[in-house]
Amino acid sequence: MSQDKDIPLAELRRAQPRFSGFEAGHRACLGCGEALAARLVTESAGPDVVYANATGCLEVFTTAWPESAWRVPWMHSLFANAAAIGAGMEAALKAQGRSTRVIAMGGDGGTFDIGFQALSGMLERGHNVLYVCYDNEAYMNTGIQRSSSTPHAAVTTTSPAGRERMGKRHLKKDIVSIVAAHHIPYAATASVAYPADLRKKVRRALAIDGPTFLHVHTPCPLGWGHDSALTIEIARLAVQTGLFPVIELERGGVAGVMPIREQRPVSDYLRLQNRFRHLFADDVRAREELEHLQALADHNIERYGLRPGHEADPLDTEGADTVKRGGVR
Amino acid sequence: MSVKITRGSFARPGTSLQFDTGSWRIQRPQHRHATAPCHAACPAGEDAQAWLALVEQERFRDAWETLIAANPLPAITGRVCHHPCEAACNRGNYDEPIAIHHVERLIGDMALEEDWPLPPSQTNGDPREVAVVGAGPAGCSAAWHLARSGYRVQLFEALPEAGGLLRSAIPPYRLPAAVVERELHRLLARPGIRFLPGQRLGRDFDLDELQASFAAVFLSIGTQRGRDWSIDGATPSDLHVGLPLLKEWMDVGAIPTWNSVAIVGAGNTAIDLARVLKLSGVPEVHIISHKAIPGPGVAPDDAMPAIRREIEQALEEGVVIHEHRGVQRLILRGEQVIGVELVHMKKLPDAEGRLQRVAFEGTESILHVEQVIPAIGQVVEPEGVQSLLGQRSFFRVDDRGCFPDHPRLFTGGDARGDRGTVSEAIGDGRRAALAIDRLLRQQAGDPPSPAQQPIPAEQLNLNYFETAPRPRVPVLDVARRASFAEIEGPLDTRQALGEGERCLSCGNCMACDNCWTLCPDVAVLKTREVASDGSHYLFDYGYCKGCGLCARECPTGYIVMQPDL
Ligand SMILES: Cc1cc2nc3c(=O)[nH]c(=O)nc-3n(C[C@H](O)[C@H](O)[C@H](O)COP(=O)(O)OP(=O)(O)OC[C@H]3O[C@@H](n4cnc5c(N)ncnc54)[C@H](O)[C@@H]3O)c2cc1C
Ligand SMILES: Cc1ncc(C[n+]2csc(CCOP(=O)(O)OP(=O)(O)O)c2C)c(N)n1
Ligand code: SF4
Ligand code: SF4
Numbered sequence: 056m057s058q059d060k061d062i063p064l065a066e067l068r069r070a071q072p073r074f075s076g077f078e079a080g081h082r083a084c085l086g087c088g089e090a091l092a093a094r095l096v097t098e099s100a101g102p103d104v105v106y107a108n109a110t111g112c113l114e115v116f117t118t119a120w121p122e123s124a125w126r127v128p129w130m131h132s133l134f135a136n137a138a139a140i141g142a143g144m145e146a147a148l149k150a151q152g153r154s155t156r157v158i159a160m161g162g163d164g165g166t167f168d169i170g171f172q173a174l175s176g177m178l179e180r181g182h183n184v185l186y187v188c189y190d191n192e193a194y195m196n197t198g199i200q201r202s203s204s205t206p207h208a209a210v211t212t213t214s215p216a217g218r219e220r221m222g223k224r225h226l227k228k229d230i231v232s233i234v235a236a237h238h239i240p241y242a243a244t245a246s247v248a249y250p251a252d253l254r255k256k257v258r259r260a261l262a263i264d265g266p267t268f269l270h271v272h273t274p275c276p277l278g279w280g281h282d283s284a285l286t287i288e289i290a291r292l293a294v295q296t297g298l299f300p301v302i303e304l305e306r307g308g309v310a311g312v313m314p315i316r317e318q319r320p321v322s323d324y325l326r327l328q329n330r331f332r333h334l335f336a337d338d339v340r341a342r343e344e345l346e347h348l349q350a351l352a353d354h355n356i357e358r359y360g361l362r363p364g365h366e367a368d369p370l371d372t373e374g375a376d377t378v379k380r381g382g383v384r
Numbered sequence: 385m386s387v388k389i390t391r392g393s394f395a396r397p398g399t400s401l402q403f404d405t406g407s408w409r410i411q412r413p414q415h416r417h418a419t420a421p422c423h424a425a426c427p428a429g430e431d432a433q434a435w436l437a438l439v440e441q442e443r444f445r446d447a448w449e450t451l452i453a454a455n456p457l458p459a460i461t462g463r464v465c466h467h468p469c470e471a472a473c474n475r476g477n478y479d480e481p482i483a484i485h486h487v488e489r490l491i492g493d494m495a496l497e498e499d500w501p502l503p504p505s506q507t508n509g510d511p512r513e514v515a516v517v518g519a520g521p522a523g524c525s526a527a528w529h530l531a532r533s534g535y536r537v538q539l540f541e542a543l544p545e546a547g548g549l550l551r552s553a554i555p556p557y558r559l560p561a562a563v564v565e566r567e568l569h570r571l572l573a574r575p576g577i578r579f580l581p582g583q584r585l586g587r588d589f590d591l592d593e594l595q596a597s598f599a600a601v602f603l604s605i606g607t608q609r610g611r612d613w614s615i616d617g618a619t620p621s622d623l624h625v626g627l628p629l630l631k632e633w634m635d636v637g638a639i640p641t642w643n644s645v646a647i648v649g650a651g652n653t654a655i656d657l658a659r660v661l662k663l664s665g666v667p668e669v670h671i672i673s674h675k676a677i678p679g680p681g682v683a684p685d686d687a688m689p690a691i692r693r694e695i696e697q698a699l700e701e702g703v704v705i706h707e708h709r710g711v712q713r714l715i716l717r718g719e720q721v722i723g724v725e726l727v728h729m730k731k732l733p734d735a736e737g738r739l740q741r742v743a744f745e746g747t748e749s750i751l752h753v754e755q756v757i758p759a760i761g762q763v764v765e766p767e768g769v770q771s772l773l774g775q776r777s778f779f780r781v782d783d784r785g786c787f788p789d790h791p792r793l794f795t796g797g798d799a800r801g802d803r804g805t806v807s808e809a810i811g812d813g814r815r816a817a818l819a820i821d822r823l824l825r826q827q828a829g830d831p832p833s834p835a836q837q838p839i840p841a842e843q844l845n846l847n848y849f850e851t852a853p854r855p856r857v858p859v860l861d862v863a864r865r866a867s868f869a870e871i872e873g874p875l876d877t878r879q880a881l882g883e884g885e886r887c888l889s890c891g892n893c894m895a896c897d898n899c900w901t902l903c904p905d906v907a908v909l910k911t912r913e914v915a916s917d918g919s920h921y922l923f924d925y926g927y928c929k930g931c932g933l934c935a936r937e938c939p940t941g942y943i944v945m946q947p948d949l
Contacts, residue, residue: 123400
């Protein structure tokens with residue numbers, strides 16, 4: 056037993072040397088990637104920010120009435136309209152001459168699908184809002200239905216594997232390219248496996264005047280079917296395989312990437328998740344789909360130039376998560 | 385619960401803290417210090433992980449104090465130890481092991497240069513006196529640990545000076561006399577230790593007297609008698625024996641320079657003598673070894689027992705090693721040796737499964753040499769200890785070094801027979817001192833042993849480390865080697881700091897913040913003060929749901945999940 060009886064925890068919690076915008080006691084599942092990402096985003100954004108949150112897991116698990124896990128001004132209205140609410144808040148703050156920043160956020164369903172037109176409008180009108188999409192690759196809050204972000208061949212309750220199909224038939228929507236095509240100053244992807252990179256991108260986006268977008272890959276132990284302890288491992292493998300490229304786009308052009316020092320085969324990533332279990336059956340279709348996913352990963356690597364240079368890059372997939380003794384990560 | 389939500393209702397910030405998500409948990413994370421492999425492997429009992437962590441923080445003096453809590457002679461062991469810590473080091477599974485012995489040497493030398501005093505005893509003085517006989521590494525270590533525990537120590541030594549084989553046999557090209565001198569002087573001058581040179585057990589006093597006048601006795605007399613050697617009853621008329629010859633050279637600095645020599649043996653004496661002869665200008669130096677040159681694919685029990693680095697350097701210097709070979713016959717002209725007949729040999733199990741040397745007929749060869757020198761090892765000199773030795777060559781004792789039927793009498797180091805290195809001797813001195821302390825304080829049971837199962841590399845999370853090369857020290861070119869110039873140079877301070885940083889901190893928190901950063905439930909809290917388990921983090925079990933993420937991602941394997949139902 057290693058608990059110190061003499062350090063009062065509640066007091067200690069108040070004295071943490073970081074900004075706490077997102078508190079304990081929320082109802083997210085064990086090992087929830089979205090909860091972790093939201094904590095990291097609020098932590099990096101600091102106190103002078105207001106939030107608009109779309110309907111979805113994050114909204115639900117943080118606000119069991121009359122409680123709230125938020126310590127920042129936070130508002131929820133509908134599934135489809137976080138970007139519109141964010142845009143309205145920004146306009147109101149601007150009218151009052153205030154410098155408070157706005158973050159709008161939602162899940163992949165709320166961003167790629169139902170909230171997409173509100174998002175596009177917000178970007179097109181040039182609102183000074185950071186939009187964060189927590190991508191757990193399905194409608195998790197209502198029971199794991201497929202979204203346009205669900206990867207090809209993944210099983211959800213509405214894209215089962217069976218005689219007809221090997222999971223989802225369609226491809227994952229390339230949201231960051233679509234967003235960047237609005238010619239906005241900054242759009243980036245990030246992963247909970249690389250918190251330092253994620254934090255840097257939140258700060259970067261908030262420092263920019265104009266609409267910015269951050270797409271965060273957040274594993275979901277329940278929906279993806281993996282052990283709650285594996286959230287970071289799986290998120291890391293998504294990046295190391297090339298399935299989730301970590302990139303930055305400015306005005307639509309590639310401005311930065313996280314190179315992959317040692318590319319891992321996609322099967323290392325897929326094997327850990329029940330939503331891809333059917334791909335390891337003795338079935339010609341399964342073998343073909345595995346190859347298909349590998350080709351998609353290779354295509355990402357080629358497209359964004361994720362292969363490492365000759366020198367090991369301290370900010371590549373192996374270097375970006377290096378820890379140090381006594382070092383704030 | 386029914387709560388009415390009216391227009392304009394809002395929730396207060398952070399009120400989710402009222403909800404106890406800890407009740408969901410079926411397993412809990414806990415901090416657990418595990419023994420690092422380097423620590424478990426160190427015969428002297430050093431916890432390299434602990435002192436490397438201090439080196440990383442540029443706290444060299446604290447590192448030295450942590451180190452000498454186990455081993456008071458780091459400048460010496462940093463030079464001569466065979467460093468099994470590095471063979472065990474988890475970093476070896478990643479890129480290259482930490483250069484532990486180089487860093488050990490550097491901080492040992494720093495302490496000498498900056499004249500850091502040995503820290504005082506941890507406890508109040510104890511009036512009881514303990515006798516230590518023999519001031520080699522085993523005896524010096526025992527004296528240091530007994531003095532640290534507050535006892536008064538009388539350290540008897542037959543020779544005029546302390547050090548044992550460190551001073552008399554290990555050549556200065558790898559252990560400069562000044563280092564031995566300074567490190568021992570610091571130890572012998574420590575309050576609580578009374579050094580009595582020129583006092584030989586069996587000549588100037590006997591065992592009964594010792595046992596009558598001291599609360600406990602530690603015998604660290606090493607092995608002073610050469611094993612008998614002959615080939616079918618024949619020995620050369622002018623027989624020179626390895627260790628005495630080497631000691632003579634250490635004393636007077638000269639050695640006969642024959643044209644060609646064959647040394648029979650496979651240990652450190654054989655190697656050092658061969659190197660000394662070579663460096664003194666003997667053109668042809670051969671070593672006849674029953675065992676193999678250590679290397680990949682050579683079973684440990686088939687490898688020459690000499691330190692591998694020394695074997696490698698001897699080969700570089702032109703010493704010829706005949707592996708798996710034995711001397712079958714001396715070729716004499718009159719009484720004078722002119723050569724030896726060699727034969728291939730190997731140890732094979734006999735009908736009872738015991739290993740026996742077998743010579744293979746048809747593999748004989750002739751080697752012409754002027755001298756054949758046995759260097760086949762030493763045994764305990766029975767004079768003064770005959771009653772303890774009986775018919776055996778070495779003392780037989782339990783793990784703590786205690787003699788059966790003599791609860792206050794201990795031994796360690798080479799005199800045990802199952803030892804043979806400086807660091808084992810130092811470890812024996814420490815273990816016996818701990819056992820004596822427990823005995824005199826009437827505590828039951830064995831002293832706690834640090835050698836628990838070391839944490840394997842699989843329990844670390846190596847994703848969080850970066851590859852980095854192991855530093856190299858300057859080594860004298862073969863052409864520039866001479867018997868009195870130290871061959872290996874030191875690490876510089878910057879390289880040592882780098883090794884501190886490269887250390888994976890196996891099994892011990894390095895305050896990297898990873899758990900604090902990655903907990904989705906904000907259930908890891910950081911403390912400014914060090915928590916009682918030595919880390920800087922507390923789990924808030926009121927909220928921890930037991931997902932196991934922190935344990936999985938902890939780089940150092942310091943968090944384990946325990947059932948919690
Ligand atoms: C040539 C050579 C090279 C070596 N190189 C290495 C190396 O590189 N690394 C390594 O780890 N090990 C090495 N060793 C082995 C190492 O030196 C020994 O294992 C170690 O010194 C044993 O320590 P000890 O204290 O048990 O005995 P010793 O070092 O032999 O010390 C025993 C002491 O007791 C004294 N003594 C003996 N009898 C009496 C008595 N009756 N009364 C009073 N005092 C007495 C002796 O004078 C001596 O000072 C080497 C050995 C040799 C011979
Ligand atoms: C218009 C509308 N349709 C359906 C719903 C039901 N609904 C609530 S949350 C949700 C899914 C949210 O999925 P996503 O945006 O991916 O977020 P996640 O829960 O996965 O974090 C749905 C379908 C709703 N609230 N509003
Ligand atoms: S990495 Fe450090 S702690 Fe681990 S075995 Fe090597 S020296 Fe010891
Ligand atoms: S994750 Fe880092 S800070 Fe946390 S226990 Fe492990 S070593 Fe210590």
